[in-house]
Amino acid sequence: MDSITDLFRTLVSEHGFEFFVVNDYPISDGLSVNVTIVNKNSFDYFIYFEIDYEYLGLIESDIQINLATKFKRYLQEIDVPFEISHYFEKNTYLIIATKYPKNTNINALFKKISHVEEDPYFFKKQIFYYFDEELSEIKVNDFDVNYSDYFNSVVSNIERYNSYIENNDVEYSFAIKMFEKFPFLKLKITENELLNLNQMINDKLSKKNLELIPKLLSLSNEKLINEWIESLGVSN
Incomplete structure (x- = not known):
């Protein structure tokens, strides 16, 4: 998988969601991103994009205000393949991916993320934080594989869990983070896995x-x- 954005779009497609990409949308002064707007039945919505770690502080001010006002109007004016209904204001998750620098203090990272996610205004928010090595550790080599099923099998594997506890299994850590940060992902446990x-x-x-x-x-x-x-x- 080339990027976290490609992975996100694959996962939402596997779950029956439609998505539409708005390229180079200006979310703040001097900052434009490719925004993926995701929908299912004109009821549940996700707004996804990736920004540099240094811009996380803008989410609670410029970015989310822009998305809640100007971006919604913009979507209603262009040719989006699904309806932007009145549920958009209440049923929208803002999911932001960010690659954090290796020298980042982990406590400072968690503090910054918690501050954003616990902000009660406009959107429910999730910050998916990762570093380059995590993407390279994904061991899916078959283009026909269902990524949702694959990551479900990783997380529900007790041997992989033990490896994660003892040796910090990078792929396992990445997988459980996805189930935590992507609200549409649900862990499925079969009876023989209990x-x-x-x-x-x-x-x-x-x-x-x-x-x-x-x-x-x-x-x-x-x-x-x-x-x-x-x-x-x-x-x-």
């Missing part, structure tokens, strides 16, 4: 403890359980 909690517990218990389980389950009230616990202390 964790067997009983087996996990048994794996953690010693053989001696396993032998005690039937005894504990046979006790019928709190008094008997307390007496049994006290007897363990005596026997030990």
Whole structure:
């Protein structure tokens, strides 16, 4: 995948959304971007574009005011292949991708993103932050693959999860970030992917403890359980 924008457009298409691209739209003084407007049934809308990290501070002022007023009027004046209905004002997510510099302090990054996303005005907002190496780590080589299904399989794979916890699996980290930041993505877990909690517990218990389980389950009230616990202390 060449860019995060290409990936985003592929994902929305896989989910049955229509999209239309407005090239070089001026979202602020001296700043123009290619805006992807996404729609499903003239009810749910997403406005997506990518900007440099240094411009994130403009989102809460110039950018979102422009999009909520001038951009909406602009869409209604041009030949958009779907209706910009009255739901646009209430049912629109603003999704902004930004590539952050490697030397960025991670706490400063999260603070800046949280400040934007928690702003209650105009749009619900999500900031998708990434760095170049994450895109290169995507291991999809088949052009016919469904990207939504692929990333779902990555996130729901317990071995990949363990690799992420232990070794910071870059592709896994990128995938879970997409499910967090792209509201239309829903994680699908099939029954055979559910964790067997009983087996996990048994794996953690010693053989001696396993032998005690039937005894504990046979006790019928709190008094008997307390007496049994006290007897363990005596026997030990």
